[in-house]
Amino acid sequence: MILISEQQLPSIIKRLSHQILETHPGLQNTVLIGLQPRGVFLSDRIVAALHQELPADQVIYGKLDITFYRDDIRRELHVATQTDLPFSIEGKTVILIDDVLFTGRTIRAALDALLAFGRPSKVKLCVLVDRKPSRELPIQPDFSGKEMDTLTPFKVKVRWKENNGVDEVILLDQ
Amino acid sequence: MALSTKHLLGIKDLQTEDIQLILSTATQFKEVLQRPVKKVPTLRDVTIVNLFYENSTRTRISFELAERRLSADVVNFTVSNSSAAKGETLLDTVNNILSMKVDMVVMRHSASGAPHYLSQHIDVPIINAGDGINEHPTQALLDAFSMQEKMGKLAGLKVAIIGDVMHSRVALSNIYLLKKMGAEVMVSGPPTLIPTYLKEAMDIQVEYNIDKALAWCDVANVLRIQLERQNQPLFSSLREYNLAYGITKARLQKLNKEILIMHPGPINRGVEMDSDVADGQQSIILDQVENGVAVRMACLYLLTGRTNP
Numbered sequence: 001m002i003l004i005s006e007q008q009l010p011s012i013i014k015r016l017s018h019q020i021l022e023t024h025p026g027l028q029n030t031v032l033i034g035l036q037p038r039g040v041f042l043s044d045r046i047v048a049a050l051h052q053e054l055p056a057d058q059v060i061y062g063k064l065d066i067t068f069y070r071d072d073i074r075r076e077l078h079v080a081t082q083t084d085l086p087f088s089i090e091g092k093t094v095i096l097i098d099d100v101l102f103t104g105r106t107i108r109a110a111l112d113a114l115l116a117f118g119r120p121s122k123v124k125l126c127v128l129v130d131r132k133p134s135r136e137l138p139i140q141p142d143f144s145g146k147e148m149d150t151l152t153p154f155k156v157k158v159r160w161k162e163n164n165g166v167d168e169v170i171l172l173d174q
Numbered sequence: 175m176a177l178s179t180k181h182l183l184g185i186k187d188l189q190t191e192d193i194q195l196i197l198s199t200a201t202q203f204k205e206v207l208q209r210p211v212k213k214v215p216t217l218r219d220v221t222i223v224n225l226f227y228e229n230s231t232r233t234r235i236s237f238e239l240a241e242r243r244l245s246a247d248v249v250n251f252t253v254s255n256s257s258a259a260k261g262e263t264l265l266d267t268v269n270n271i272l273s274m275k276v277d278m279v280v281m282r283h284s285a286s287g288a289p290h291y292l293s294q295h296i297d298v299p300i301i302n303a304g305d306g307i308n309e310h311p312t313q314a315l316l317d318a319f320s321m322q323e324k325m326g327k328l329a330g331l332k333v334a335i336i337g338d339v340m341h342s343r344v345a346l347s348n349i350y351l352l353k354k355m356g357a358e359v360m361v362s363g364p365p366t367l368i369p370t371y372l373k374e375a376m377d378i379q380v381e382y383n384i385d386k387a388l389a390w391c392d393v394a395n396v397l398r399i400q401l402e403r404q405n406q407p408l409f410s411s412l413r414e415y416n417l418a419y420g421i422t423k424a425r426l427q428k429l430n431k432e433i434l435i436m437h438p439g440p441i442n443r444g445v446e447m448d449s450d451v452a453d454g455q456q457s458i459i460l461d462q463v464e465n466g467v468a469v470r471m472a473c474l475y476l477l478t479g480r481t482n483p
Contacts, residue, residue, distance in 0.1 A: 073216060080203075083202065
């Protein structure tokens, strides 16, 4: 079942980037950080949309891998990917970007990981899909593309042109 | 994605994919080590014992830093102030330590095969930090990481391993690793320090003329003369060794290219390598040491994934 179709996705990305701009005019004192590996596909698109509105040097953008901060490494080993934060986050507003907000554990780890780089003044969260009823920790998004209000037995799979050949979000049987 | 082995006993047992996974994970840890906070909580609640039955500065400190930067709990054991001096066997010592709930063993021993023997009797992952004249896998991995970092690749790289090949576990681990990753390997040094079976057993080149070896290679990994393992004279004097086989500035200047100079340490300055080479701009000896921590963090991380909570 399709949750977000290829036709719907561009307008959702546009809306998310506009909401970010509305609450953070000119992205002043604000940086964007995509979570590796899959959140980066979304953050790349949002950053591309922001580049339409702002000069490139006002959009400060990095990538963060949170593998070494996970709480489940003795259950499942994850392969680490690149972290690239070539700027200071000290005193900045950080907008974390990920594809699906599910249990909240990835964001918990991301908040820990961020602290290794400095002390941001605020941290906001932007996601494409918010699976609200499945949350295991008190973590909520500030910007979300699509909310799911019911507890479903399905797996949410986000596909991107860059690695799956098509842009869509679908529900899969577990 | 995980390693194909439970222990890291030697490069001999690793698949090419294992080596690639360790090297790519080490790249990420190297970035971690550049952060303002160099510590990650990854191995919280994992207890690691460092069992050193043989002297070590670099390797022991490197392992301990790697463990601490992963937030593991660390216990150090050195033979000089332990019950091993009272005659306790290796297996008894280890079983006693493990009964206090230790999750992983890092071990150095002067007997080749000691960690392999231990792996048949205990359940937790073992990392070999050097066993006799057999293998020193994490050194080969950090050497490979450093070569790849400077040269961009391992496949097709020409690497000369120079000096006391016979007594060197670094040499054997390097040969296994470089062959698996598609590099070309040559060993060079005095005939008395190069085992005759090596050429065929490992499918490598042997060159007794040091100048020819240097002219051939892209990277020279120079080994320490291990006088403590030589119970009979294998060359006439240290001075003669330096004249015939030492890496000197004059030898490097004769080449019409810049090769990379490596050494696993500790260096006998003025014997296998002169100071102006060791401290020169072609030398990446201190990069090797720096990379050692990241590579060992990768090994510890990847092996812990297989321990039970």
